[in-house]
Amino acid sequence: DTAVSQTPKYLVTQMGNDKSIKCEQNLGHDTMYWYKQDSKKFLKIMFSYNNKELIINETVPNRFSPKSPDKAHLNLHINSLELGDSAVYFCASSQPGGLTDTQYFGPGTRLTVL
Amino acid sequence: EDQVTQSPEALRLQEGESSSLNCSYTVSGLRGLFWYRQDPGKGPEFLFTLYSAGEEKEKERLKATLTKKESFLHITAPKPEDSATYLCAVQRGSYIPTFGRGTSLIVHP
Numbered sequence: 001d002t003a004v005s006q007t008p009k010y011l012v013t014q015m016g017n018d019k020s021i022k023c024e025q026n027l028g029h030d031t032m033y034w035y036k037q038d039s040k041k042f043l044k045i046m047f048s049y050n051n052k053e054l055i056i057n058e059t060v061p062n063r064f065s066p067k068s069p070d071k072a073h074l075n076l077h078i079n080s081l082e083l084g085d086s087a088v089y090f091c092a093s094s095q096p097g098g099l100t101d102t103q104y105f106g107p108g109t110r111l112t113v114l
Numbered sequence: 115e116d117q118v119t120q121s122p123e124a125l126r127l128q129e130g131e132s133s134s135l136n137c138s139y140t141v142s143g144l145r146g147l148f149w150y151r152q153d154p155g156k157g158p159e160f161l162f163t164l165y166s167a168g169e170e171k172e173k174e175r176l177k178a179t180l181t182k183k184e185s186f187l188h189i190t191a192p193k194p195e196d197s198a199t200y201l202c203a204v205q206r207g208s209y210i211p212t213f214g215r216g217t218s219l220i221v222h223p
Contacts, residue, residue, distance in 0.1 A: 041215060043201065099146065101211065
């Protein structure tokens with residue numbers, strides 16, 4: 001069973017469009033995340049969310065918004081896509097309250113904006 | 115602000131040639147240090163968590179160690195299938211872990 005899954009795997013779209021990426025985890029975790037990985041492999045946190053709190057990286061444009069229909073899902077909506085949004089986006093989850101917040105990652109969504 | 119620096123950026127080894135990857139960190143009150151492996155086109159895969167200086171963990175050909183300033187990922191007699199990018203991350207308190215930029219390892223047969 002896939003622990004953290006994302007759809008689609010690849011997303012090619014035009015500038016100005018609005019798109020969504022879906023994420024689901026079956027680990028029973030309370031916290032989910034979205035990361036952006038640039039061409040140099042740097043993982044940059046965008047959002048952290050549990051059923052109580054949304055933490056937003058202040059550098060993320062407000063064109064990006066996470067939406068969580070339930071604890072197992074955290075979708076990423078992007079409005080008015082720009083060329084610079086092209087990257088690989090990873091969803092992750094963790095269970096807070098343990099020794100550390102070990103994160104488990106999805107397979108990624110490669111977004112290409114033309 | 116937490117800082118994580120990984121070195122080298124890239125490493126090429128011959129099969130069987132042991133080496134180490136370094137993760138230097140600056141964090142006040144380390145809660146844990148993580149190592150992940152990332153294969154091309156895939157998400158990071160969790161390898162280890164280290165909690166305190168002096169701790170060591172092993173998995174197959176990999177051994178992770180931790181001091182108060184850095185962590186090493188030792189790779190003994192690597193094989194081509196060990197080729198990947200290795201990511202280090204640190205966590206302070208309840209904050210979200212901070213990742214380094216990774217070391218890209220290529221092992222030639």
